[in-house]
Amino acid sequence: MSTLLELSGVSVSFDGFKAINNLAFQIGEPEMRAIIGPNGAGKTTFMDIITGKTKPDEGRVLWGEKSINLIGKSESMIAREGIGRKFQKPTVFEDQTVRENLAMALKNPRGPFEVLFYRKSAEGAARIEALAEEINLTEQLTRKAGELSHGQKQWLEIGMLLAQDPRLLLVDEPAAGMTPAEREKTTEILVEAAKSRAVVVVEHDMEFVRRLNCKVTVLHEGSVLAEGSIDHVTQDPEVIDVYLGR
Incomplete structure (x- = not known):
């Protein structure tokens, strides 16, 4: 497994408060990683x-085989490099169907002429069907996104990110507000996604x-x-101190 993303010596302060302090982190491809920590951990x-979105005061953020430094690059350029992010609150086009949401997200040439003359290709249709199956929304393709449950909207947003074929997927608290059955399905979706790319999940729910x-x-x-493993970190005395405030 080759290193896809590496942060070294990264620090950033907001009004004198060090939000990130000499942080070192790396993830390979493919790999699944969970990030946990108390509120305010960064x-x-x-x-x-x-x-x-935030430029650190110091350090390096290296990406891909060529170790491109991402610091100073625009959000849109970083997204084009293959980094997708899902925020806590799902942002889907409520008035469009699930199919239309996925179609808009597909990785297609984005120039004015391509968009103007874009024809629904058989390839695109097949990709949408495959994505819908991956995110458990095959039965919902013709429904408006606004009618979906909270969990289904989260899946649709994950699907819209996967449609762009990112190499790294950052997912913020996907389990929040979901039913137990939805949480289980979300686990399956993320584990499947991590078989072919890097996936970082920030989560509070230890289960x-x-x-x-x-x-x-x-x-x-x-x-x-x-x-380390969940068992390793949850038995670490320092982690117990931080989480339980002993």
């Missing part, structure tokens, strides 16, 4: 730095993390506190 800022059955990185005060 989990969101970590994702903001990778996606170009959900356990089911992902992957390496876990614990963040605390903007740095990596511990790393």
Whole structure:
């Protein structure tokens, strides 16, 4: 497994508060990784730095085989490099059908002429069917996205990101607000996605993390506190201190 993304010596302060403090992190391709940590540990800022939303004060964020430094690159350029991000609140086009949402997200040439003359290709249709199956929405393809349950909207958004064929998928608290059955299906969707790309899941729900059955990185005060299997990190005395505030 080759390293896809590597952060080294990354720090960022907001009004004198160090949100990220000399952070080192790397993930390979394909790989699933869970990121846990108490509120204020720097989990969101970590994702903001990778996606170009926040520029760190120091450090490097290296991407891909050529070790391109992502720092200073625009959010849209980083997205084109193959980094997709799913926020906590699903953002889907409520008035469009599930099929239309997936069609809009498909990785197609985006120039003005291509969009103007884009024809629904057989290839595109087949890709939409495959995506719908992957995200458990085959039966919902003709429904408007606004009619879906909260969990189904989350799946649709994951599907829209997968349609862009990212090499790295950052997913923020996917289990929040889901029924147990939806959570289980979400686990399956993410585990399947991680067979062919890197997937980073930021999550509070420890049972959900356990089911992902992957390496876990614990963040605390903007740095990596511990790393390893879920059993390894949850038995770490420092992690117990931080989480239970002993």
